[in-house]
Amino acid sequence: MLTMKDVVREGHPSLRKQAKEVAIPPTKEEIALLKSMQTFLSNSQDExxxxxxxxxxxxxLAAPQLGVEKRMIAVLLTDDKDRLYDYGLFNPKIVSHSVEKSYLPSGEGCLSVDREVPGIVPRYARITVKAINSDLEPVKLRLRGLPAIVFQHEIDHLNGVMFYDHINEDDPFAIPENAVEVDR
Known part of the structure; x- marks a missing residue:
């Protein structure tokens, strides 16, 4: 079972590297790791x-957060319409996005960051993601709102980007032009 001891923190080299594509079909170990990542999120939401x-x-959660430099993410959340997003994905890729931006007014956090980083993190309001799911089927997801923000945050990890890299250094609370505020 994965715990917080398995999650690498700021400064770990895997958080700043470009993760490698996972060969499809993935190995048994890669499939097991993805399922463990999904279980970790489920466990982390159980009081x-x-x-x-x-x-x-x-x-x-992204594999680089476990020190594994592979293009794998897990996501578990419900949106404002109570729709469940429960995904383990190999090689997720944003294939299109809106011009319009969105942001969380309270900012973002990260399991790999043990400090609060205040500021607005601009994201695309809508994205389309293509990937291979944990059942090894191709999926195409059209996302908006909180799911779009979460997927962008995790895919950033696969590219060595941390959420705070997006915060405006000169004015951390600057709201991007034409941006939509998203509720958690």
Missing amino acids: ELVEKYDLRPGVG
């Missing part, structure tokens, strides 16, 4: 398990 195993609640 009893959070307490028992000292977990931090999370809605997304």
